[in-house]
Amino acid sequence: MSHNANLALSAEVSVQTQITAHKRKTFYWLTFVIIAGSYLFMLDSSWRSSGEFHTVLEVIAMLLAFIVGAIALVEYHSRKDVATLFVGAGFFGTGALDCYHAIVTSSYFQEFLPSGIEALIPWSWVASRLFLSVMLCLGCYYSILAKRQPEKTVAPEKIVFIGTALLTLGCFAFFAFVPLPPAYYPELPFHRPEEFVPAFFFLAALIGFYHKGDWRTNNFEHWLILSLMVDFICQAVYMAFSGTLFDIEFDVAHILKCVSYLLMLTGLLYNIHVSFSSIHQEMRVREITEEELRYSQIRKSAIIDSMADGLIIVDSEGTIEEANASTETIFERPLNTLNGLHISALLPDGLEQINTAGTSDTPAIPETTATLKDGSSFPVSLSIASMNLGRHTKYSIQVRDISQQKAQEAQMITRQRELENTNAELEKFAYIASHDLQEPLRKVTAFADRLQKKYAAVLDERGQDYLQRMVSATARMQILISDLLSFSRLSTTEMKLEPYDLNKIVSGVIDDLEVRINQSKASVHKPELPILNCNPPLIRQLFQNLLSNALKFQRPDTPPIISINCENIGQMVDNNGVMRPWCRIEVKDNGIGFADEYREKIFEIFQRLHNRSEYEGTGMGLAIVRKIIDRHGGRIDVSSTEGKGSSFVLTLPLSF
């Protein structure tokens, strides 16, 4: 829960507590006023009961006292709350004294005891009340002490039990053998002043527990305060003013004693209820937790045992504690031989690996070698995680056998190398072939030319025609081989890139094509172009081919209009992995265009869309353009409408 939510909740709780506290305080006052105030209605009463009534009340009180005592002591035994120790011992002792009080004051024992009933009854009452009030006072004292210094305070169990037993027995003996002074003093307004002594202790305990303040939240202490209040009223308001035995004050006091015991019992029973319900709740919670734990175990086992990789748990020394089924398969050792084995038997540098993993925050996935029982080794990839379990640190090592992967990698590298070699050879072959093909071609052209110049007169018209066709054919072949040579050189030459002003390149190309531009009355529009990161001669060839095409494939009777546009398209990574700005350049014309289905075909080597008589050309121009773009790491796209024109869009890297 967030901090704010926590504050809100505790604020809510404290509001609730305040309401409860307020209610309880009110209740205390009401109780006090009603019970104490009721005496005013009894002042003139001439009530008198009998000894038998008294004995009945005392028997009830005694039973209640024993019950309260027993429950309190049992509760103390389980919860060790010091207040309950004194409550328990106090009530037990009081129960014994009340029992004694009931017995010695009954008619049956009159003859055996030294003192008369008028002294015996009150004094044995006082003994019991004094004992209880002192015990509760001590309980209050120790309770406050325990609250202030919980670790230092130790409940004086032995002293309390022994003391209680001794005092109780002492009282028995005392009343049995010592003659007692009179208990009643009719001359005083309060006829039984001795009652104020226990009253004082009850009040002290009452005040003590009230100031301790736990009555606001703790139900037991709330009932304890009520019980003490009733005890105090019983002593100070009623019994102190009792004039004779069995008068109204006397009987009410006895009834109030039972009431106070009942209140105490209520507090204890409430505690028991709370304990039972929390036990029950805890049992439910424990059941749920156990079930979840079981499911978690099942899930964990399922996952771990179905893992293809091996999973080994080792302690910080490197001793194997657990391993999954796959570990057995990978290392070819039965699982039961693995527990207790040192990790170095399986992974020679295992200890080093876990120490490294232990020090780093990020999970490490190192590759290392593993060994089998027979000593042979194989490559593995590890994934190590450290588990901080309080006092110990354990490590989980995931082991993957990568021998197959490594073999495949090696294979791939070999194959790649073979491919590169083949490629290099092919390119060399293409280069040499086209170079060597030029030589005989050159001869044919030269001698055909000589023939035409020196022996044209000897040939008839048809002969001259044959000769001319031969010359044209060889000329075409020469261009073809020359283009093929350029194309193959594009693949073999090392690409040296440099920053170069595109404006210079394009202006140069336009100058080269000046004659053709003027002839076809073409207009070329070019904006301010950026500085490319390129191989200038290749880019020159690129634009030469594109612009040459734009001029060549013009619509009849429509002067070509070629426009070049350029825009920056942000940062991208180039062929060398360097992040740099790129640009998009469009070369647009209003020529004959072509059907969309040929969009890919036009870039293929030797592909032409028109036959030789319509437009000359070898079908290499655009293949070379694309190759140049490829080697610069860029791309080329084209869109065209048949009869309207074409637009070539190049993406090229810029200089910084």
Place this chain on the structure above:
Amino acid sequence: MNSQLVRIHIADDDPDDRLLISEALEEINFENHVSFSVDGQDLLDYLLRQGDYSSLSDPLPDIILLDLNMPRKDGREALREIKKHDQLRQIPVIILTTSQAEEDILSSYDLGSNSFIVKPLSFENMVEAISKVTDYWFKIVKLPRKP
């Protein structure tokens, strides 16, 4: 250099190329002395007046047009030896070859060739090149007197 006839020597293993060069020289009405070698060894024998040419008493050529790719001893080797030789190294050597490979161009100049020409593809261009070469070396450039 008009009093004396100038001498141009061509070393090329290809008979067709030898023919075409002669035809080109014919086209430009070159009336000076032309001689040929068929490979590197033949060229050196001729220049050093050894082997088949031991009885030769003609003066040394004024310029040499040298093809690179020849059997027995190629143009590169011949060039190296010519440029090492005390008497021969003064003769301007013009490489006239089909190869336009950068490494050939570089190594030729490195070995001391005076210039490098790629054999033109068309005969017309060949004529133009021969015309320019002869004009340059015989009309513009001053050549050393021969011993």
